[in-house]
Amino acid sequence: MITISGLGKSVGSTPLLSNVSLELPSGKILGIIGPSGNGKTTLLLCLSGLLSFDSGRITVGNTSITAEESAQRSEKLWQFRRQSGIVFQHLHLFPHLTVLQNITEAPVHVNGTPKAMAEKQARQLLEKLGIDQHRNKYPEELSGGEQQRVAILRAIAMNPDVLLLDEPTSALDPVRSGDVRTLLQDYAAAGHTVVIVSHSVRFLKGFADFLAFMGKSELIEINETQTLLENPADERTMEFLRYSEMQ
Amino acid sequence: MHSLAAYGSPVLRWGADPSGGAPYVYADPANPQRYTGFDYDFAEALARQMGMAEEFVPTDWESIVASLNRKEFDVIINGFEPTEDRAREVLFSKPYYLFRLQLTVRNDNTLITSLEDCKTHSKSVGTLVNCAASRLLEKGGYRIKGYQDPVGAYQDLELGRVDAVLMDVAAEMFYARHNPKLKPAGEPFHTGAYVVGLRKGDTLLVSRVNAAIDSLANNGTTERIFRKWQLWNDEQLKLRTGGKKVYEVTSSEFNWSEGLVKLLKAAAVTVLLAFGAMIIAVILGIPLALGQSKGGRLARILCTVYIEFFRGTPVLVQLLFLYFGLPVVGITLPGWLTAIAGLGLNYAAYESQVYRTAFQAVPERQWQVAYSLGMRPGHAFRRIIFPQAFRIALPPMTNDFVALFKDTSTAFAIAVWELATAYRELANATQSYLGIGLIVCLYYLAMSLPLAHYAHRLERKLQRKSTGILSSGTEQ
Numbered sequence: 001m002i003t004i005s006g007l008g009k010s011v012g013s014t015p016l017l018s019n020v021s022l023e024l025p026s027g028k029i030l031g032i033i034g035p036s037g038n039g040k041t042t043l044l045l046c047l048s049g050l051l052s053f054d055s056g057r058i059t060v061g062n063t064s065i066t067a068e069e070s071a072q073r074s075e076k077l078w079q080f081r082r083q084s085g086i087v088f089q090h091l092h093l094f095p096h097l098t099v100l101q102n103i104t105e106a107p108v109h110v111n112g113t114p115k116a117m118a119e120k121q122a123r124q125l126l127e128k129l130g131i132d133q134h135r136n137k138y139p140e141e142l143s144g145g146e147q148q149r150v151a152i153l154r155a156i157a158m159n160p161d162v163l164l165l166d167e168p169t170s171a172l173d174p175v176r177s178g179d180v181r182t183l184l185q186d187y188a189a190a191g192h193t194v195v196i197v198s199h200s201v202r203f204l205k206g207f208a209d210f211l212a213f214m215g216k217s218e219l220i221e222i223n224e225t226q227t228l229l230e231n232p233a234d235e236r237t238m239e240f241l242r243y244s245e246m247q
Numbered sequence: 248m249h250s251l252a253a254y255g256s257p258v259l260r261w262g263a264d265p266s267g268g269a270p271y272v273y274a275d276p277a278n279p280q281r282y283t284g285f286d287y288d289f290a291e292a293l294a295r296q297m298g299m300a301e302e303f304v305p306t307d308w309e310s311i312v313a314s315l316n317r318k319e320f321d322v323i324i325n326g327f328e329p330t331e332d333r334a335r336e337v338l339f340s341k342p343y344y345l346f347r348l349q350l351t352v353r354n355d356n357t358l359i360t361s362l363e364d365c366k367t368h369s370k371s372v373g374t375l376v377n378c379a380a381s382r383l384l385e386k387g388g389y390r391i392k393g394y395q396d397p398v399g400a401y402q403d404l405e406l407g408r409v410d411a412v413l414m415d416v417a418a419e420m421f422y423a424r425h426n427p428k429l430k431p432a433g434e435p436f437h438t439g440a441y442v443v444g445l446r447k448g449d450t451l452l453v454s455r456v457n458a459a460i461d462s463l464a465n466n467g468t469t470e471r472i473f474r475k476w477q478l479w480n481d482e483q484l485k486l487r488t489g490g491k492k493v494y495e496v497t498s499s500e501f502n503w504s505e506g507l508v509k510l511l512k513a514a515a516v517t518v519l520l521a522f523g524a525m526i527i528a529v530i531l532g533i534p535l536a537l538g539q540s541k542g543g544r545l546a547r548i549l550c551t552v553y554i555e556f557f558r559g560t561p562v563l564v565q566l567l568f569l570y571f572g573l574p575v576v577g578i579t580l581p582g583w584l585t586a587i588a589g590l591g592l593n594y595a596a597y598e599s600q601v602y603r604t605a606f607q608a609v610p611e612r613q614w615q616v617a618y619s620l621g622m623r624p625g626h627a628f629r630r631i632i633f634p635q636a637f638r639i640a641l642p643p644m645t646n647d648f649v650a651l652f653k654d655t656s657t658a659f660a661i662a663v664w665e666l667a668t669a670y671r672e673l674a675n676a677t678q679s680y681l682g683i684g685l686i687v688c689l690y691y692l693a694m695s696l697p698l699a700h701y702a703h704r705l706e707r708k709l710q711r712k713s714t715g716i717l718s719s720g721t722e723q
Contacts (some may be wrong), residue, residue: 050615082621092612096634109630119339158620 001026002047002162002193003064008058009042015217016042017053022212023221026161027182029194031208031225033201034120034240038214040197041089044164047195049081061161077189084162085155095140099126099150100135103157111158118157124157125153129179149180162193169200170195181207201244205229213237253631259294259301262315263287263325264308267396270421270476271326272303285417285476289343290324292468293443309377309395309675311476312336315446322456323444327413328379331498336678338447340456342440343469345482345494348380349419350432351412353404359411361433365389370410373400377675379439380413382497397422402571403662404429405581415439417478440494457537503675507686513669514690520586520655520665521694525648527591534596540603548600557596563657565589570661586658586665590706594651596646605640606632638709645702649695666690 006022016039024030029119032040047058057064061083069076084175088238094102103122107113113121126132129149131142139147148168155163163184185207188194198204204211212222213234220234232238263272265282272284282303294301304320315323315337326338326346327338334423352359358368365372366389374380376393384391394400397418403409405428412423416435423429443456464470464487473479473602485493538550557565566589568581580588609632656667670687674680 045615048615048619050618078621078623081618084619086616086619087611088616090612092610092616094613094616094631094635096638104621105630108622109626154616154620 001061002030002195003059004047005057006047006061007043007053007058008067009039009046009051009053009055017046018217020056020219022219024193024210026191026193027188028209029188029196029207029224030100030210030212031204031242032195032197032212032214033199033204034214034220036199039217040214041166043214044086044166044195044197047162048084048086048164050086082158083160084164085158085160086164087148087151087155087166087168089167091151093147093151093154095139097140098136098138099131102139102150103154106154106158122153122157124170125156129153129183152180152183156187160192162195163187165194165196167198168196169198169203195204199244201229201241213240258626259290259297259299260291260304261294261301261322261323261324262306262311262320263290263323264311264396265305267398269379270417270478270503272324285472285478286324286326288472288475289469292463292472293324293456293459296462296468297317297455308375309671311377312444313675313680314680315444319445321445321449321452326441327444328439329442329496330379330382331496332382332501332676333444336447338445338449338453340443340445341487342442342494343460343462343464344441344473344478345486346415346417346439346441347435348383348413348437348439349416349435351401351404351414351419351429352410352432353407354428354430356410356430356432359432362387362389362413362436364432365411371402373412374408374414375400375418376672377402378415379437379497380415383437384413386497392662393668399571399662401426401429402574406574406719408579408581417476420478438494439497473623491589501673506673506683507674508679510666510669510683510686510690513666514694516583516663517652517655517665518694520583520590520658520663521648521652523587524590524594524653524655527587528594528598528647528651528668529644531591532602535595535599536602536606539599540606547688554596554599557593558600562590562593563652563660565593566657566661582658582661582663584640585661586655586663590651590654590657593654594647597647601640601643603649604643605636608639609635617679640717641702641706641709645699645706648702649699652698653691653697 002022002024004022007017008015008018020043029147030102032043034040042051046053047060048063049070053067055067057066057237059078063080063083065076065077065111094105097105100119100122103125104115104118107118107121109117116231123132123135126135131146131149134142134146139150142150152165184194196204196208208225211225211228213220213228213232213238220236221228222231229241232241263286265272265274271285271286272282275281275283287303290301290303306314306319308325310397311323311325312333314320316700322525350359350362359365359370364370366387369390371390371392372384372390373394374384375397376395381391381393392403394403395605397414400409400412401413401422404412405426411432414423420433443460445453445456448545470479470483473483535550535554538546539554542550566586569580569589570585573580613631614627614634617631622631655665658665659668659671662668666687670683674683677683
């Protein structure tokens with residue numbers, strides 16, 4: 001579950017996010033679309049607790065932080081960061097750890113899960129995606145698509161309330177395959193929330209439950225996917241959809 | 248040919264070491280542009296007696312014989328004692344002064360009253376390298392610490408880095424007699440002689456010098472000079488009779504197997520210095536790098552000042568500063584520890600820069616991923632960031648270690664018996680700069696090559712695992 005109210009963030013005099021508010025229940029997938037440079041990734045970073053903001057309040061799962069708290073290294077901020085897991089555009093797997101170690105590092109050393117159990121759970125996930133045979137390889141030995149699966153599993157292994165993905169379609173071998181979609185849908189269905197930032201409307205269609213359109217630093221509109229695509233309320237949304245259809 | 252050249256030369260070029268050279272030859276404290284000292288006066292008188300002009304050539308005491316034979320000057324006048332081993336390299340004139348040796352200890356020392364006591368109680372004795380006293384001690388099997396000048400020796404005695412100092416009375420009078428913290432142990436002993444040293448083959452010059460020495464002794468010039476320096480005693484009158492040998496000659500036999508063992512010991516010390524210093528550098532570099540890149544304003548400034556200070560001043564000066572400067576504020580470390588600390592502090596500055604570059608090369612996103620997985624900064628640093636940075640830092644660190652290995656040679660300046668010191672002293676004893684030099688180089692190589700080899704293997708092993716910054720890139 002996510003609640004954002006009056007979120008604002010700027011660098012110098014340039015606003016990155018202005019008065020963004022939205023609410024998303026558990027079990028749903030939200031797609032955030034919009035031209036690049038409009039604050040989509042900034043929003044994701046604020047949601048993950050990795051970037052401080054200037055005004056407003058964000059609630060993720062059962063933890064809520066204010067703008068002030070987002071800038072202080074406190075127990076609360078650590079708690080808040082644990083509520084979400086993030087998969088970056090360029091994945092950033094830990095290059096010195098094997099696939100299995102990438103996934104089990106946090107469960108074992110942060111949560112204190114026994115190593116054997118963490119590995120068993122990781123291998124179940126790897127098997128589900130058909131890449132268990134790569135478990136002892138290092139990230140650089142994997143294809144782009146395989147790396148992306150590992151990055152998603154690394155985040156999921158901590159069982160965060162919210163899973164955040166930044167531009168998953170820009171990986172070398174992007175998530176088109178059904179197994180990753182199924183994985184994300186299953187994760188949402190299990191009572192979590194998934195937020196995907198993407199410039200690809202086609203990818204989100206029939207996959208995301210809701211779509212949000214980001215104009216310049218503003219959340220222009222948010223609606224059920226089908227409604228937003230077929231009947232956008234704002235001129236700017238319409239223009240973006242027309243433009244992305246031509247692509 | 249040489250002898251004729253020297254004979255015909257109207258200038259008597261004489262060599263001596265003026266650093267810490269009082270009262271022999273030293274820079275006049277009242278007028279540092281000029282030199283003074285009894286040997287200075289004597290050389291002037293000698294040249295005048297020979298009808299020549301004199302020219303003083305400042306040189307280094309330890310290698311004074313080699314410099315003479317390289318023709319940097321024609322005679323040695325520097326409290327130079329005839330020894331059996333030197334007799335193979337140079338000619339000696341008649342003696343112009345008879346000296347005795349004096350043992351000095353700290354004021355509170357009641358244990359040592361003679362040189363024998365040093366042996367019985369296994370106490371270390373400091374002296375000048377390459378002199379009669381050092382030969383006497385070597386032959387007697389004492390625990391010797393060799394110094395380049397008397398100042399360092401007596402200072403170390405004061406600081407307790409050495410238990411006693413044996414020196415010619417002339418030097419002892421000037422540097423130790425008036426120091427309230429020191430006292431003479433027993434009476435002066437062993438009569439030795441100062442002579443003029445000349446190149447082999449300069450036989451004509453020797454006879455002219457001898458004639459002049461006799462004249463100076465007989466016409467009272469020598470007495471006047473040594474009275475001026477308060478070094479005159481009636482024993483010197485024995486020299487006027489001439490002919491009879493009235494002094495003892497020290498000698499040293501170079502024992503090759505013993506020499507190699509000494510070199511091995513020096514190599515062990517070199518290894519100790521290098522590893523000790525590297526451990527300090529590697530550990531201390533971490534807080535320096537963190538302070539400089541992540542610390543607050545004050546930490547940043549302090550770390551930067553530290554780094555620029557140690558990188559911007561010579562390591563040799565830093566060692567001298569630590570060795571002679573720290574005791575002023577009450578911190579007295581033995582030489583080997585000073586060398587480890589000094590080199591460690593110095594290289595920590597370099598390692599911090601290696602780390603800083605390495606950490607900057609690890610993408611910021613790696614920290615963010617770690618944080619989003621719930622890792623605390625310490626955990627993220629230890630398990631995620633550090634291993635990646637280490638891979639990047641390893642090659643430059645290896646280079647630094649090999650460089651540090653060679654820089655341990657600067658410890659010779661503070662009388663640590665490591666390979667470079669051993670080279671100087673043994674090569675001087677044998678006059679075999681080439682042979683001992685090759686052996687010393689082989690020792691260095693035997694240590695640095697395996698090091699480079701293992702570092703290279705470790706690098707390759709880590710590289711096979713993973714290259715580090717693979718999936719970095721710009722993100723919006």
